[in-house]
Amino acid sequence: MTTQPSKSVVIVVGGPAGTGKTTVSQALGEHFSCPVVEGDELHPQANVDKMSSGIPLTDEDRWGWLTELSQVASSKSVEGSNESKKAVVSCSMLKKVYRDHIKKSAVDGGSSIEFRFVFLYTTFEELLQRVGNRKDHFMKSDMVKSQFDIMEIPEGDELLENGGEAVAVNATGKSPEQINTEVIAALER
Numbered sequence: 001m002t003t004q005p006s007k008s009v010v011i012v013v014g015g016p017a018g019t020g021k022t023t024v025s026q027a028l029g030e031h032f033s034c035p036v037v038e039g040d041e042l043h044p045q046a047n048v049d050k051m052s053s054g055i056p057l058t059d060e061d062r063w064g065w066l067t068e069l070s071q072v073a074s075s076k077s078v079e080g081s082n083e084s085k086k087a088v089v090s091c092s093m094l095k096k097v098y099r100d101h102i103k104k105s106a107v108d109g110g111s112s113i114e115f116r117f118v119f120l121y122t123t124f125e126e127l128l129q130r131v132g133n134r135k136d137h138f139m140k141s142d143m144v145k146s147q148f149d150i151m152e153i154p155e156g157d158e159l160l161e162n163g164g165e166a167v168a169v170n171a172t173g174k175s176p177e178q179i180n181t182e183v184i185a186a187l188e189r
């Protein structure tokens with residue numbers, strides 16, 4: 001991965017429900033031998049209750065959660081026991097303002113930490129099918145439309161290839177292995 005040698009790296013894996021965040025996060029954790037944080041485990045109970053009732057979160061519900069997951073992941077990326085100086089965190093991060101908020105909420109204000117935002121996207125139909133396949137998750141398929149409607153796939157200056165920090169990966173019809181290979185190649189380019 002092309003990063004500054006002294007910097008830690010937080011890789012945020014995003015995309016709407018069912019797009020494959022957890023699957024890709026685990027593969028990245030194994031590949032980079034680094035800790036993996038499941039962003040959904042950091043929601044306050046009020047958020048979980050809301051989503052379990054089929055009510056989408058508002059931005060006000062999201063800010064505190066995004067701050068928390070940024071701090072947890074960024075502190076893991078800098079801590080001494082983490083030789084790779086990386087951490088992976090899954091988080092839908094559907095809009096650019098959420099990605100910006102995650103970045104600015106890092107421990108130490110981000111001065112010694114670089115971010116990589118891996119955004120996975122696929123078709124509405126594929127999302128519905130995959131969310132339907134998940135067991136024991138508070139997000140059910142009735143929430144997919146609200147996520148699909150607000151999703152901002154990184155483009156332009158946000159992209160790594162244009163000097164930004166994001167990669168957008170079209171996961172449609174691809175196996176987990178294909179997606180993992182594509183994501184790792186994009187991060188190591």
Ligand SMILES: Nc1ncnc2c1ncn2[C@@H]1O[C@H](COP(=O)(O)OP(=O)(O)O)[C@@H](O)[C@H]1O
Pocket residue numbers: 015016017018019020021022023024090130131133134171174175176179
């Ligand atoms: N590339 C893929 N093709 C088909 N099914 C997938 C793929 N990636 C993940 N899945 C399955 O889809 C469901 C959602 O995947 P998951 O990684 O939990 O997504 P997310 O964390 O974004 O909700 C799971 O049942 C998972 O096994």
Ligand SMILES: O=C(O)[C@H](O)[C@@H](O)[C@H](O)[C@H](O)COP(=O)(O)O
Pocket residue numbers: 015016017018019021039040056057062091092093094137139147
């Ligand atoms: O995989 C999923 O089920 C979702 O992506 C899940 O992570 C959920 O969407 C967020 O935790 C809520 O936050 P948003 O409403 O901002 O997606």
